[in-house]
Amino acid sequence: MINTTTLTADIERLETLLADKLGARRGNLARRAAKAGRRLPKWVRRDLEFLSQCGHIAGHPQLASTVEPAVIARAVERSERHLSAIDVKERRIKTALGIAAGLIVQFVILFAVAVAVMRWRGLI
Structure with a gap:
C-alpha cells in the first residue's frame, strides 16, 4: 500500500x-x-x-x-x-565550451576555404 x-x-x-x-x-x-x-x-x-x-x-x-x-x-x-x-555551474560551463568549440571549428573551416579560393584564383 x-x-x-x-x-x-x-x-x-x-x-x-x-x-x-x-x-x-x-x-x-x-x-x-x-x-x-x-x-x-x-x-x-x-x-x-x-x-x-x-x-x-x-x-x-x-x-x-x-x-x-x-x-x-x-x-x-x-x-x-x-x-x-x-552541478549547475559545471553544466553551464560545458555548454558554453561546446558552443565555443563549435564556433572555432567553423571559423577554421571558413578560413581554410577562403585561403583555398584565394590560392585557386591566384591572389596568394
Missing part, C-alpha cells in the same frame, strides 16, 4: 530538484522530466514518470495496493541521487 503523504513529499522534493538543477519549473513531475529531455538519462526519466503515475494511483485504494512501496522507494532514491549530483 502506498503511503500518500511520503509519496507526495518525495514528488515535491524531486520537482524542486528538477527546478533547481535543470530549470524545469512548470507542470507535474512527468512533464518536468519530459521538459528536461536529453539532459536526463532514460532510466531517470522512466523513474520520474513511474513516480508521477504512482502519485495518480495513490488516490485510488484498490490500485494503490498493486504498487510495492519498495519499488517506489528505489525509484525515488535513484532519481534523487542522480539529480543531487548535477
Whole structure:
C-alpha cells in the first residue's frame, strides 16, 4: 500500500530538484522530466514518470495496493541521487565550451576555404 503523504513529499522534493538543477519549473513531475529531455538519462526519466503515475494511483485504494512501496522507494532514491549530483555551474560551463568549440571549428573551416579560393584564383 502506498503511503500518500511520503509519496507526495518525495514528488515535491524531486520537482524542486528538477527546478533547481535543470530549470524545469512548470507542470507535474512527468512533464518536468519530459521538459528536461536529453539532459536526463532514460532510466531517470522512466523513474520520474513511474513516480508521477504512482502519485495518480495513490488516490485510488484498490490500485494503490498493486504498487510495492519498495519499488517506489528505489525509484525515488535513484532519481534523487542522480539529480543531487548535477552541478549547475559545471553544466553551464560545458555548454558554453561546446558552443565555443563549435564556433572555432567553423571559423577554421571558413578560413581554410577562403585561403583555398584565394590560392585557386591566384591572389596568394
